Amino acid sequence: MFYFVKTPKLLHVLYEHAVWFLPNTDNKIYLTFDDGPVSDITPRCLDILKEFKVKATFFCVGENVVKNREIYQRIIDEGHAVGNHSFNHIKGWNTSNEVYFENITQCKEHIDSNLFRPPYGKAKRSQMANLKKDYKIIMWDVLSGDFDPRTSTTKVIENVVKNTETGSIIVMHDNEKCGHKMLETLPVIIEKLIEKGFEFDVCR
Numbered sequence: 001m002f003y004f005v006k007t008p009k010l011l012h013v014l015y016e017h018a019v020w021f022l023p024n025t026d027n028k029i030y031l032t033f034d035d036g037p038v039s040d041i042t043p044r045c046l047d048i049l050k051e052f053k054v055k056a057t058f059f060c061v062g063e064n065v066v067k068n069r070e071i072y073q074r075i076i077d078e079g080h081a082v083g084n085h086s087f088n089h090i091k092g093w094n095t096s097n098e099v100y101f102e103n104i105t106q107c108k109e110h111i112d113s114n115l116f117r118p119p120y121g122k123a124k125r126s127q128m129a130n131l132k133k134d135y136k137i138i139m140w141d142v143l144s145g146d147f148d149p150r151t152s153t154t155k156v157i158e159n160v161v162k163n164t165e166t167g168s169i170i171v172m173h174d175n176e177k178c179g180h181k182m183l184e185t186l187p188v189i190i191e192k193l194i195e196k197g198f199e200f201d202v203c204r
């Protein structure tokens with residue numbers, strides 16, 4: 001599977017309705033987790049973040065929040081930020097605008113946030129333009145590659161550590177499919193980024 005580890009600037013131009021990084025002068029970076037909360041992955045992710053005293057942003061899927069309310073509450077209680085990632089993790093580009101917006105609104109009933117990230121990182125321009133009125137659309141500039149079975153744990157670590165700069169928004173996944181790779185690499189990634197002098201903050 002082909003994917004950009006570092007988002008090309010061209011995409012920033014094509015998707016001008018979205019935020020791709022959060023410029024700052026304090027060495028701040030933004031760790032984000034998509035697709036949870038799920039029972040055997042998210043709590044272990046939270047344990048790691050707690051151990052390193054790191055705050056992150058979780059783009060949650062509404063139906064997973066309904067299934068795992070206590071874990072969702074733990075995310076909030078431990079000081080992390082949450083964002084809307086639709087109710088059923090639907091694809092914007094082959095869904096009518098009406099159905100797409102409805103699914104996001106359904107998610108909003110369970111996730112109190114004005115942050116949104118489109119599932120699969122894609123949506124129609126008309127959808128993005130419309131959502132921008134109610135949400136801050138948070139994309140990323142560093143894709144860990146934890147979702148790709150052919151990307152080794154060493155490579156996931158390298159992808160993140162080499163490409164992160166001040167303001168970077170990093171994507172990892174707390175889902176069943178690739179959560180184990182995320183859990184294995186996360187402590188090393190955090191350690192190396194702290195060594196480089198970065199500070200973790202939540203998207204807002």
Ligand SMILES: [Zn+2]
Binds near residue numbers: 035085089
């Ligand atoms: Zn997703």
